[in-house]
Amino acid sequence: MKQMIKKVLKGLLPTRVLNAYCHVENLGAIKDQVTLIANQVNSILWRAERVMTINELFIETPKEKIESFIKSLHxxxxxxxxxxxxxxxxxxxxxxxxxxxxxxxxxxxxxxxxxxxxxxxxxxxxxxxxxxxxxxxxx
Structure with a gap:
């Protein structure tokens, strides 16, 4: 899931900007912009991982177990x-x-x-x- 999110977010960044960032160090404005976008991407990834972790905590209770509990009430x-x-x-x-x-x-x-x-x-x-x-x- 994390890899899929990274692919989607990488698709949002123009290849030219990524190439300029990798090969040219003196383009300060582009570098700052890409760094800002990278930080936002990391923040989104962190939140997505937290949501996935929280969702794993909620395991569905089997219907039979619920019915058994209700029948035990008196x-x-x-x-x-x-x-x-x-x-x-x-x-x-x-x-x-x-x-x-x-x-x-x-x-x-x-x-x-x-x-x-x-x-x-x-x-x-x-x-x-x-x-x-x-x-x-x-x-």
Whole structure:
């Protein structure tokens, strides 16, 4: 791959310029220009090698392995009564229905919807809505 990139990039340089650079040392302007182009070519080659190296890190996982992993997922039994907080689908979570002593909440979500936090607030019936920063954010 590296050799192919070099051939393509060499094709971009006029042969006359390359010959002038190899045979004539006193043409300072041409020499400087070719040196600049050579540095750019080396920079492009270095980046191309980095991209190829990074791409080699991402090996495709066999479909059977993914299917096996998905089939192994199952709910875990608990002795605690659970309640669903948040949206009915994505963004909702089953949590233990024991909210006594909870002083802080770290939301598991990353989206723009705050249904989980709002349901938690309603369940805990906090005295002051200013205690929860969510009411101060732009939704």
């Amino acid at each position: 709910p875990i039994k608990t002795e605690h009564e659970l309640v669903r907080l948040g949206a009915k689908h994505d963004g909702g979570y089953l949590v233990p229905k024991d909210f006594k002593g909870i002083k802080a909440l770290f939301s598991p979500g990353v989206g723009h919807t705050s249904a989980f936090e709002e349901d938690f607030y309603r369940q805990c019936r906090l005295a002051n809505s200013n205690d929860i920063y969510i009411w101060q954010t732009n939704r």
